[in-house]
């Protein structure tokens with residue numbers, strides 16, 4: 001087994017002509033970490049992954065793996081292995097031969113290749129399918145074979161480019177659990193590119209939120225959710241209301257519609273505040289809360305109910321209420337309500 005190793009990206013940059021796809025990012029991924037690169041389309045996550053894999057040459061900066069500078073090494077000599085979005089299995093090769101393929105390229109003899117490939121298939125619980133062709137497998141099974149193929153070179157890091165996006169929602173959640181369990185069992189790092197917030201939150205020890213070729217925040221999922229570092233992160237991660245604010249008199253903050261709030265929880269230099277949707281307080285109109293809102297929408301989600309709210313002069317807001325709390329005193333679209341939040345639930349963002 002390869003040893004788990006720390007990855008460090010140092011001021012890593014990629015330019016394509018005039019386009020800066022990755023803009024001087026620095027990041028440390030400790031050995032044995034499940035790390036998700038999360039961000040909207042075009043933010044540079046795939047380019048970052050491809051630079052770590054060696055499929056893309058860095059324009060500037062360094063990639064250090066286990067203390068070794070691998071920036072200019074060819075892909076096969078880096079100690080990384082990539083699993084592609086479409087799995088890229090060879091359609092004319094059996095599962096076993098697909099898994100053994102890179103060993104053949106390395107000149108490993110046939111008997112050893114087959115033994116090692118069979119062992120790898122066993123590890124992903126696919127040994128029964130060894131002689132099948134990829135087209136004779138389900139999406140989830142193909143993914144396991146692709147994983148076995150990535151793992152056979154004994155990498156210290158597995159790189160996964162949107163590995164779950166081709167799967168239906170049920171299978172996606174199941175394979176997500178499998179990926180996490182496998183990573184924990186192997187003890188090596190997985191670096192996984194996704195644009196799905198749920199996926200990143202569910203899997204990651206380390207969530208790296210990217211935007212415009214830069215890292216907006218790199219932290220645990222809980223830290224990102226509870227203390228989003230920027231307004232972009234708070235909006236992108238979802239589940240938050242993000243509002244512009246300006247400093248008001250006597251330590252208050254002013255919302256864009258002029259309403260003054262107790263500024264506790266928002267530092268004086270905060271330009272935005274974020275409040276989790278599940279921390280919003282929605283009461284009967286006239287209750288002692290600072291805002292009056294109109295209910296725009298009510299969406300029943302099972303465990304919770306999402307209430308869309310409009311406050312004059314502010315961006316649309318949302319509140320997530322536990323099912324029982326909502327139905328104890330339900331509101332309907334068009335209804336006026338009082339709205340607010342506890343000062344300690346308001347998070348200031350510079």
Ligand SMILES: Nc1ncnc2c1ncn2[C@@H]1O[C@H](COP(=O)(O)OP(=O)(O)OP(=O)(O)O)[C@@H](O)[C@H]1O
Pocket residue numbers: 016019020021022039040041042043044045046047048195
């Ligand atoms: N080969 C290329 N030539 C020119 N520009 C490129 C090339 N590859 C990527 N880019 C640009 O670099 C930027 C980052 O692309 P990248 O594929 O890394 O984004 P991404 O975050 O992975 O997006 P997606 O989720 O859509 O795959 C984009 O603006 C993209 O258009």
